[in-house]
Amino acid sequence: MRSAVSMTVNGKKVSGEVDHRRLLVDFLREDLRLTGTHVGCDTSQCGACTVLYNGKSLKACTIFAVQAEGAEIVTIEGVANGDHFHPVQQAFHEYHALQCGFCTPGMVISVIDLLNRIPNPTEEEVRWNLEGNLCRCTGYHNIVEAALAAAKTLQR
Amino acid sequence: MYEYEYRRASSLDEAVALLTVEESRPLAGGMSLIPAMKHRLARPTRLVDLNAVPGLAFIERKGGCLEIGAMTRHETVALSDVVRRSIPALVKLAGGIGDVQVRHRGTIGGSIANNDPGACYPSGVLALGAMVETTRRTIEADAFFTGMFETALEPGEIITKVSFPVPDAASYIKFHNLASRFSIVGVFLARFGRRVRVAVTGAAPCVFRATELEKRLSDDFSPDVLRDAAVPADNLVSDLHGSAAYRAHLIPVLTRRAVEECLVSGS
Secondary structure, three states: OEEEEEEEEOOEEEEEEEEOOOEHHHHHHHHOOOOOOOOOOOOOOOOOOEEEEOOEEEEHHHOEHHHHOOOEEEOHHHOOEOOEOOHHHHHHHHOOOOOOOOOHHHHHHHHHHHHHHOOOOOHHHHHHHOOOOOOOOOOOHHHHHHHHHHHHHHHO | OOOOEEEEOOOHHHHHHHOOOOOEEEEOOOOOHHHHHHOOOOOOOEEEEOOOOOOOOOEEEEOOEEEEEOOOEHHHHHOOHHHHHHOHHHHHHHHOOOOHHHHHHOEHHHHHHHOOOOOOHHHHHHHOOOEEEEOOOEEEHHHHEEEOOEEOOOOOOOEEEEEEEOOOEEEEEEEEOOOOOOEEEEEEEEEEOOEEEEEEEOOOOOOEEOHHHHHHHHHOOOHHHHOOOOOOOOOOOOEOOEOHHHHHHHHHHHHHHHHHHHHHHOO
8 A cells, every 4th residue: 555755855855656665764775865874784783774764863764654654754864964064074084984884874863853852962871872882893993982082062 | 564544644544544444453653663674573564653743752750750742752751851850670671672762763552552672661661650642541551551562452542641650769770781771671760658669571471560579678678688589480481682581580689679779769
């Protein structure tokens, strides 16, 4: 069964007709060709598909596209300001917070979500809030460093 | 995933009407139902989305009760001052479910309707002796959880709110699976005057009350009365996370910690 759906993605109104089974992440990737949002596990564990949904982080593999009617969604493609990195992206770059980069879009969105809620987090708070994002390369150390550095930049 | 029909309800009445189709199911946060559908473990003909139904997400203190609307998200409970002032153990419980992305979406109604053997909320609902209000009736916690992924809910019946009697002291101690954050064993303890209720999740196919421990603690609310307490492993779960004997050992250990926490933070 199919239905029409429309939502705002990275500030742009988009619409489409989707199978009711279509997951939001597949709508973003396949229909809108916004392939920055990744599918790591497809079982709500890894967090590579994390997007902001009405301002809050959510795993786009665990919500149907048709549910997102009227929602405001921000993906990794929507966080930079033109050619300038978002401060969280810049911090990931400077602190070498990625190796293969597969988890990075989800990590960046989760850190943005964290800093929206807790502008000046402790290391423990950063680690606790990144529980839903798995990284197989870095051991998390530099990701945490980058999050703490980005917090300082954003506070300025 | 099998094909299904998606319907968005804009009122509770509409949701009830839409759920009259056989094998239809309400969709709350979807944090368990959608993964179950992907694995073809659930095959609803129709999902009735409750996310746009007004009036189901609220937290309210009413006299001696704390009322939480069925569509209230875990993160909302975890950050609520009203909950913190009334039953802080529920703040800890809700704040420790899954991860932040899951807590942003998952709901109390969805959690208890699903009744996963390792879920946190069923233990809080059972230990506090909460009332589960639905579109048809009020169900006491002791009669609500009936088996693994089974509850007293009938087809088409929707939870609207959960009403928790506010205890004198309560504590939730979870020994969690590091990957999923589900309980390997979780113990929720609540004390109302001399009466103590202890609910255990994660250890068996369904949340249950540790009545022997309750009896001891009702006589003497101190961690020492549990030193030689043993819980039989007969009906407990053995899986890759722990044997039944291991879980049986954890129950009095975690209950003791819960008592200690109550004594430190309460009264």
